[in-house]
Amino acid sequence: MWVNCGVYTFQTLSYTVDLYMRKIVASKDFISFASFVSFFPQLVAGPIERASNLLPQFHVKRTFNYHASVDGLRQILWGLFKKIVIANNCAEWANIIFNNSELYNGSTLIVGAFFFTIQIYCDFSGYSDIAIGAARLLGFNLMQNFAFPFFSRNIVEFWRRWHISLSTWFRDYVYFPLGGSYGTKTRKITNVFIVFLISGLWHGANWTFIAWGALNALFLVLTFKSSFNSKTVAEGRLFPGIRDLINISFTFSLTVLAFILFRSESIHHTYSIFSEIFSASVFSLPEVLPKNIFPLLALFAGIEWIGRTHQYGIEKLGLNWNPMVRNGFYYLIIILIIWFGGKEEEFIYFQF
Amino acid sequence: MIKEFIKRVIKFFGYFCLIVFPSWVLINYNKIDLPAPNLSNSYSVNEKLLFIRKNIDSAEVLAVGSSMTLNNLHSQTIADYYQTSHFLNTAVWGLVISSNYEYIKILDDIYHPKDIIIYLNLSDFVERDHNLRMEQWKAYLTKKGSGLQYHLTTFNFPYYIKNSKYAKHVRTDKNSYEYLGYDQFGGANIDSAGFIRNENR
Numbered sequence: 289m290w291v292n293c294g295v296y297t298f299q300t301l302s303y304t305v306d307l308y309m310r311k312i313v314a315s316k317d318f319i320s321f322a323s324f325v326s327f328f329p330q331l332v333a334g335p336i337e338r339a340s341n342l343l344p345q346f347h348v349k350r351t352f353n354y355h356a357s358v359d360g361l362r363q364i365l366w367g368l369f370k371k372i373v374i375a376n377n378c379a380e381w382a383n384i385i386f387n388n389s390e391l392y393n394g395s396t397l398i399v400g401a402f403f404f405t406i407q408i409y410c411d412f413s414g415y416s417d418i419a420i421g422a423a424r425l426l427g428f429n430l431m432q433n434f435a436f437p438f439f440s441r442n443i444v445e446f447w448r449r450w451h452i453s454l455s456t457w458f459r460d461y462v463y464f465p466l467g468g469s470y471g472t473k474t475r476k477i478t479n480v481f482i483v484f485l486i487s488g489l490w491h492g493a494n495w496t497f498i499a500w501g502a503l504n505a506l507f508l509v510l511t512f513k514s515s516f517n518s519k520t521v522a523e524g525r526l527f528p529g530i531r532d533l534i535n536i537s538f539t540f541s542l543t544v545l546a547f548i549l550f551r552s553e554s555i556h557h558t559y560s561i562f563s564e565i566f567s568a569s570v571f572s573l574p575e576v577l578p579k580n581i582f583p584l585l586a587l588f589a590g591i592e593w594i595g596r597t598h599q600y601g602i603e604k605l606g607l608n609w610n611p612m613v614r615n616g617f618y619y620l621i622i623i624l625i626i627w628f629g630g631k632e633e634e635f636i637y638f639q640f
Numbered sequence: 641m642i643k644e645f646i647k648r649v650i651k652f653f654g655y656f657c658l659i660v661f662p663s664w665v666l667i668n669y670n671k672i673d674l675p676a677p678n679l680s681n682s683y684s685v686n687e688k689l690l691f692i693r694k695n696i697d698s699a700e701v702l703a704v705g706s707s708m709t710l711n712n713l714h715s716q717t718i719a720d721y722y723q724t725s726h727f728l729n730t731a732v733w734g735l736v737i738s739s740n741y742e743y744i745k746i747l748d749d750i751y752h753p754k755d756i757i758i759y760l761n762l763s764d765f766v767e768r769d770h771n772l773r774m775e776q777w778k779a780y781l782t783k784k785g786s787g788l789q790y791h792l793t794t795f796n797f798p799y800y801i802k803n804s805k806y807a808k809h810v811r812t813d814k815n816s817y818e819y820l821g822y823d824q825f826g827g828a829n830i831d832s833a834g835f836i837r838n839e840n841r
C-alpha cells in the first residue's frame with residue numbers, strides 16, 4: 289500500500305488553513321496529529337478528512353461499540369461488492385471498448401462510457417465504503433464520501449453527492465475564499481470554472497482532465513438555476529415520478545458524456561470518440577453488449593435505490609428481517625463476490 | 641461485548657465456510673467454472689487431464705511434449721494429415737521427457753494409439769523436480785468415480801483460492817502465454833492478434 293499524496297496534502301492543508309482561520313486549535317499531541325495525517329484506512333484514496341472532525345476523535349478514549357463494529361463490517365462488505373463484482377466486471381468491458389475505440393460504432397462507445405461511469409463510481413465509492421467501514425471498526429467516524437450521486441436530478445445535486453470530501457474541500461478552501469456565489473454573475477461563473485479546472489488538474493497533468501473539469505463547470509453554470517434539491521429523490525416513496533425519472537436520466541447522461549474525457553488517453557482520443565458518438569452510427573446496434581453483467585447491475589441499482597436515504601446501500605437493508613434471512617442475504621453477497629468477481633483491477637483513485 | 645462480537649464473526653464465517661459455501665458449490669457443481677481437480681502440482685497438467693476426461697473417448701494419434709507442442713501444433717492440420725478425428729494433443733507446459741514417458745504409458749494403456757508425435761526441444765531434456773502425483777491419473781481419465789469425488793479427495797483450500805480466478809484467465813485469455821482454452825483436440829494456439837511478446841522468452 290502506498291501513500292496517496294493528494295489525500296495527505298489536502299488533509300494537512302486543511303489543518304493549516306483551519307488553524308490560520310482559528311477554526312481549530314493547534315494539536316499539541318504529536319502522536320494524535322501524526323495519526324490524523326497518516327490514518328491508514330483513508331490515506332490511500334480518501335475520504336479527505338478535516339482536522340475538525342477526525343483529530344478530536346484521537347483525543348477521546350474509544351471503547352468497543354458492538355453496533356458500530358457490525359455496521360463497519362456491513363459497509364466493508366458492500367464496498368467489496370461494489371469494487372470486486374461491479375467495478376471490476378465493468379472495467380473489463382470499458383477497457384476493451386476504450387482501448388480499441390477506433391474499431392467501434394457510436395452506440396458501442398456509449399456502452400463503453402456507461403460501463404466506465406459505473407466502474408469509476410463503484411471503484412471509488414467502494415473504496416470509500418471499505419475505508420469508512422474499517423475506520424468504524426476501530427471506533428472512528430469518517431465522513432460520507434458518496435451519497436448515491438447517480439440518483440441526482442441535476443448537476444448541482446450531482447456534485448453535492450459525488451466525492452463529497454473533495455467537493456466540500458474545494459468549496460471551503462477555494463470557492464468561498466474566491467467569493468463563492470457572491471458578486472456579479474461573471475464573478476460567480478469565473479469562480480466555478482477556477483474550482484473545476486483546479487479539480488481537473490488535481491486528477492493528472494493531462495488536458496483531458498482539465499477539459500473534464502471545464503465541461504463539468506459548463507454543465508454546472510448552465511444549470512445554476514436548478515432547484516437545490518436538498519431532499520433525496522422520491523423520499524418516502526418506492527418509485528420516482530416521471531419528472532424525477534427524466535431529470536435523473538438526463539443528469540446521468542451528462543455525467544456519462546463527461547466521463548469520456550476522464551477515461552480518454554488524449555484530447556485527440558476524446559475527439560475521435562465524440563465524433564463517432566455524434567454520428568449516424570449511434571443509431572446502429574452496439575457491437576459489444578455483455579448481457580451477463582446486466583442482472584448484477586440491476587441488483588446493485590435496486591439495492592442502491594432502496595438504501596438511497598442512508599449512508600450506504602445496505603446500511604438498513606434487512607435489519608428487521610429474520611436473522612437467518614438477513615445472514616442469507618449477506619452470504620449471497622459474499623458468494624457473488626467470490627464467484628462473479630471480475631479481473632483484478634487496481635483502484636482507479638490510487639493514482640491521484 | 642468484544643468477545644460477543646468475535647464469537648459472532650467466527651460463527652458467521654464458520655457457517656459460511658463449512659455449510660453455505662460447500663452447499664452452494666455442490667448445488668451448482670455442473671454450472672460453475674471450478675478449477676481443474678488438484679491431481680498434480682502443475683496446473684497445466686490438471687487442466688489437460690480435465691479436458692481429456694471430459695472430451696476424449698478414443699485417440700489414434702497422440703502428440704506429446706511441452707509448451708512447444710501445446711501452442712505450436714495446428715491440430716486440424718495434424719488430424720487431416722493422419723485422416724482421423726481421433727487426434728489428441730496431450731502436451732502441458734514444462735513437462736520434461738522423463739515425466740512425459742510416464743504420462744505416455746498411462747495414455748497408451750487407455751487409448752492404444754497407432755502413432756505418437758514427439759515434438760521436443762533441448763529444454764525438455766532438463767531434469768526438473770516435478771511432483772506430478774500420477775497415481776490417480778489413470779482412474780481419473782478412465783472416469784472411475786465422479787468428477788466431484790476427485791475434487792473432494794484432492795481438496796486443498798489454498799489451491800482453490802489461488803486458482804479460481806487463474807482458471808478463468810488461462811481458459812479465456814487468448815493473448816497470454818498461459819492460454820489453455822483447448823481446441824477439440826487439446827491444442828491451444830495462442831492468438832497472435834494483440835499478443836504482447838515477452839522478449840525474455
